[in-house]
Amino acid sequence: MKPVTVIGAGVAGLCVATELTARGVPVRIIDRAKPPSPKACSWWAGGMLAPWCERESAEEEVIRFGQEAFGWWQRHTDCVRQEGSLVVALGRDRQELARFGRRTSGYQEVDRATLREMEPDAAAVHGGLFFPDEAHLSPRDALASLVDGLEAAGVVFEEREVATPEPDGPDLTIDCRGLAAKDRLDDLRGVRGEMVVLRCPDVSFRRPIRMLHPRIPIYLVPRGEGVFMLGATMIETSSRAGVTARSLLELLSAAYALNPAFGEAEILEIGVDVRPAFADNLPRIRRKGNVIRANGLYRHGFLLAPSLARMVADLVQHDIQPEFSDDQAYA
Amino acid sequence: MERSFYGTTLASPLMLGTAGYPSPATLTAAFQASGASVATVSLRRESGAAREGQDFWAMIQALDVKVLPNTAGCHTVKEAVTTAHMAREVFGTPWIKLEVIGDDDTLQPNVFDLVEAARVLSADGFQVFPYTTDDLVVADRLLEAGCEVLMPWGAPIGSGRGLNNPFALRAMRAHFPDVPLVVDAGIGLPSHAAAAMELGYDAVLLNTAVSKAGDPAMMARAFADAVRAGAAAHAADPMEPRDMAAPSTPVLGKAFLS
Numbered sequence: 227m228k229p230v231t232v233i234g235a236g237v238a239g240l241c242v243a244t245e246l247t248a249r250g251v252p253v254r255i256i257d258r259a260k261p262p263s264p265k266a267c268s269w270w271a272g273g274m275l276a277p278w279c280e281r282e283s284a285e286e287e288v289i290r291f292g293q294e295a296f297g298w299w300q301r302h303t304d305c306v307r308q309e310g311s312l313v314v315a316l317g318r319d320r321q322e323l324a325r326f327g328r329r330t331s332g333y334q335e336v337d338r339a340t341l342r343e344m345e346p347d348a349a350a351v352h353g354g355l356f357f358p359d360e361a362h363l364s365p366r367d368a369l370a371s372l373v374d375g376l377e378a379a380g381v382v383f384e385e386r387e388v389a390t391p392e393p394d395g396p397d398l399t400i401d402c403r404g405l406a407a408k409d410r411l412d413d414l415r416g417v418r419g420e421m422v423v424l425r426c427p428d429v430s431f432r433r434p435i436r437m438l439h440p441r442i443p444i445y446l447v448p449r450g451e452g453v454f455m456l457g458a459t460m461i462e463t464s465s466r467a468g469v470t471a472r473s474l475l476e477l478l479s480a481a482y483a484l485n486p487a488f489g490e491a492e493i494l495e496i497g498v499d500v501r502p503a504f505a506d507n508l509p510r511i512r513r514k515g516n517v518i519r520a521n522g523l524y525r526h527g528f529l530l531a532p533s534l535a536r537m538v539a540d541l542v543q544h545d546i547q548p549e550f551s552d553d554q555a556y557a
Numbered sequence: 558m559e560r561s562f563y564g565t566t567l568a569s570p571l572m573l574g575t576a577g578y579p580s581p582a583t584l585t586a587a588f589q590a591s592g593a594s595v596a597t598v599s600l601r602r603e604s605g606a607a608r609e610g611q612d613f614w615a616m617i618q619a620l621d622v623k624v625l626p627n628t629a630g631c632h633t634v635k636e637a638v639t640t641a642h643m644a645r646e647v648f649g650t651p652w653i654k655l656e657v658i659g660d661d662d663t664l665q666p667n668v669f670d671l672v673e674a675a676r677v678l679s680a681d682g683f684q685v686f687p688y689t690t691d692d693l694v695v696a697d698r699l700l701e702a703g704c705e706v707l708m709p710w711g712a713p714i715g716s717g718r719g720l721n722n723p724f725a726l727r728a729m730r731a732h733f734p735d736v737p738l739v740v741d742a743g744i745g746l747p748s749h750a751a752a753a754m755e756l757g758y759d760a761v762l763l764n765t766a767v768s769k770a771g772d773p774a775m776m777a778r779a780f781a782d783a784v785r786a787g788a789a790a791h792a793a794d795p796m797e798p799r800d801m802a803a804p805s806t807p808v809l810g811k812a813f814l815s
Contacts, residue, residue: 328771506581
């Protein structure tokens with residue numbers, strides 16, 4: 227069998243390649259940068275596998291398909307930390323917690339005493355919501371793990387620029403280029419995100435903590451050894467210009483409010499990239515001739531890439547129409 | 558009485574903000590359900606300035622409503638004026654919702670700088686929609702500065718508290734019978750919007766009440782119904798409240814059955 231070409235080695239491309247390889251379909255991967263690379267926006271992701279929390283502002287599909295992510299990442303990497311996640315709010319934003327609770331499910335309310343036991347370093351908050359079934363992973367480790375697995379299986383990476391794949395091309399090609407695929411996906415848009423990586427040995431969290439705020443909701447994901455990912459802004463633009471002072475101030479102030487020890491943190495990295503998204507913020511798989519375009523993972527790269535990969539593989543192998551499809555999807 | 562906004566008559570008295578929706582698809586659905594005639598757009602965040610922001614801008618254009626760019630988040634005259642110029646260039650409209658914030662906790666307008674910025678912008682050909690308090694003297698100064706529309710707050714931005722001071726809003730309506738008035742900010746429920754329209758206001762401007770509702774499109778429809786009801790009630794000349802009961806059925810001549 228001729229190998230299927232996967233273009234793009236971010237979380238979408240690597241998951242698709244991994245899924246196809248696991249099913250015995252030969253694959254080659256092309257990207258302008260050797261993965262895992264900071265040029266893919268998944269490099270900058272939070273890595274929360276939090277479908278129930280995400281439901282607050284996402285469609286129901288995120289819960290339905292997001293649950294595939296836990297098993298998938300566990301099968302293909304050993305990066306998953308199954309510790310649940312916490313949602314908290316500071317005193318005067320407490321109504322935000324009630325609203326979040328009304329819009330989501332799969333949580334337990336936790337009072338201050340319980341919270342203190344769970345996360346002694348989040349003492350500034352009075353209570354919160356605990357989502358026990360959620361998990362998180364380190365995106366860079368997880369991507370590196372997929373690359374190792376693919377290399378071990380003999381998959382070839384080609385590090386080069388590549389022309390836009392067209393339906394009349396000779397080989398079946400999976401287009402996983404993220405926002406770059408806007409040249410063939412008119413309705414794709416960019417949503418800018420800014421994040422910070424901090425080292426703060428004085429603070430220790432076991433699980434991701436989301437802090438609600440009417441204007442500046444943030445999350446902190448522990449990466450181990452005192453390192454945290456603090457994210458992330460959501461701005462309707464495709465600009466990759468440097469982080470703005472305002473965004474940085476807002477992110478850092480929120481972390482500082484959660485625990486003033488973050489004031490002493492060392493800033494390791496500031497990241498900016500642009501998430502690819504469709505109008506309803508759900509992914510799409512569209513096939514035309516010899517090209518399958520899989521895109522639009524938005525802020526749900528690690529959460530939804532496993533189901534995206536499963537659907538692409540089902541389409542390649544068995545011609546099954548993907549659930550992530552629309553009227554333009556499958557021609 | 559139909560008052561025009563710088564020569565434009567609005568088909569609906571609803572002005573909706575475009576921030577904070579779960580997705581562009583829900584934003585579009587909410588606008589369709591609301592029948593809103595005006596969309597406010599924040600230049601600072603949904604940056605139309607650079608070419609990179611054009612997807613969001615294209616989506617707003619596709620709504621087919623008048624665009625009212627705003628200077629949300631500006632704290633000084635200079636910042637507001639610069640933002641207004643950028644907005645005019647990007648969105649191709651002289652309309653500007655002028656917001657100069659004076660206090661970060663209440664997002665209360667700095668009325669001194671607001672008047673100054675309104676003067677600068679009006680002189681420069683802008684058609685200014687000033688976000689102001691319900692202070693009559695400030696309102697007078699804004700008109701003097703060249704504004705032909707006033708947008709007093711109902712309550713602090715995003716608070717959803719409704720009309721904090723109906724007395725002041727009523728006084729403003731009485732004081733400026735010919736000026737188009739919009740209640741901007743603080744509206745949390747359709748009943749608040751209806752109350753503003755019942756006072757004789759020409760429009761209401763809101764964002765969070767719809768964008769953060771569990772079902773933004775359904776809430777948008779509720780607001781459309783509310784402003785229609787409020788406007789009709791005002792036009793119908795409502796009764797005056799009274800202190801004493803006044804039986805709607807005459808007691809005299811009532812059948813005596815017991």
